[in-house]
Amino acid sequence: MALFKPLSDIGHGLWKAQIFTSALDLKIFDFLGNGEKSEDEILESCGIKNHRGRDFLNSLVAMDLLNKDPASGKYSNSESTQMFLVQSSPDYTGLFFQFRGRVEGNDFAHLTQVLKGENVKNKLTDFNAAYDADPNTPKFFGDYMKSCITFVSQLLPQRLDQFWKSVTTFTDIGGGTGYATIELCKAQTHLIGTNTDLGQCKPVYDEYTSALDESVKSRVNFKSLDFFKEEFPKGQDVIMMGNVIHDWSDEVKFMLIKKAHDALESGKHILIYDFLIDEKNPKNTLDNFLISVHMQTIATGNQFTSEEITKYLTDAGFKDIQIVKLDYNESAIIGTKI
Structure with a gap:
């Protein structure tokens, strides 16, 4: 049996993910944010x-999302749940998991066809069309991407402190709501940042910066x-x-990197942060391989x-x-224009 x-565990993964997503939808973790409840x-x-309903709650306990007091039978959030899945927490990333549970799971249903x-x-081949089809999409996608990059946006100015101290201006290509630009400029108080994306993202950016x-x-x-049709902004220290x-x-991929090269002056930099995969030791980057398969769906x-x-x-x-x-799964790649 071992x-x-x-x-x-793999076969039941979809069930676990749906229980997790439903708990977020029902705001169970938010309700327990102020303490244990019966x-x-x-x-x-x-x-x-x-x-x-208690089977549902006990499943969350078994998945280490909730704690259960054996004496009182009351439930409370686990430490990680309290930090990352309660909306009032500054580290909230629940929307990231909700999006995956609702949307990406459906995409994976087509995986066999894709393969x-x-x-x-x-x-997805055209963000313009996606944004125009539903005026709520820029806000929804922007909030989702914010939850995706919450940690990396905090780590970029910390782990690359000396790099940022050596530059002044940067442009974030496809930056959506501007969250990464904002966090960088908060942490590195000398930086001047430009967030670029399709015009439909501007109202959401205004909301984030207000x-x-x-x-x-x-x-x-x-x-x-529109980074497919237009050239990247010039005169920047970093793209x-x-x-x-x-x-x-x-x-x-290469076209976008070449556009960055053409917009930069000699000695200036490109910075890409993304999820690198390790083909020699796949177990080292399981999450990143899952993301890679997802991008194909x-x-x-x-x-x-690398x-x-x-x-x-x-x-x-x-x-x-x-x-x-x-x-643990995201890296920054920096290059300097010759």
């Missing part, structure tokens, strides 16, 4: 009317840019692309190895390639 347990209190407050090379509807202290707000700005090139084919992209991204950069005309680990 040999079967890993297979069982089963009846949770069921009533969160609108759970199923005849065996067989069959045409799959609704692959409450900023003037000392930060005066150093960030938004520039409408940054975070979780952008993995959306697209190898040809488009929803778009035309994939993740890449050797592949280094080749893209050197072929485009960059030198002195540096790769810096930011967290």
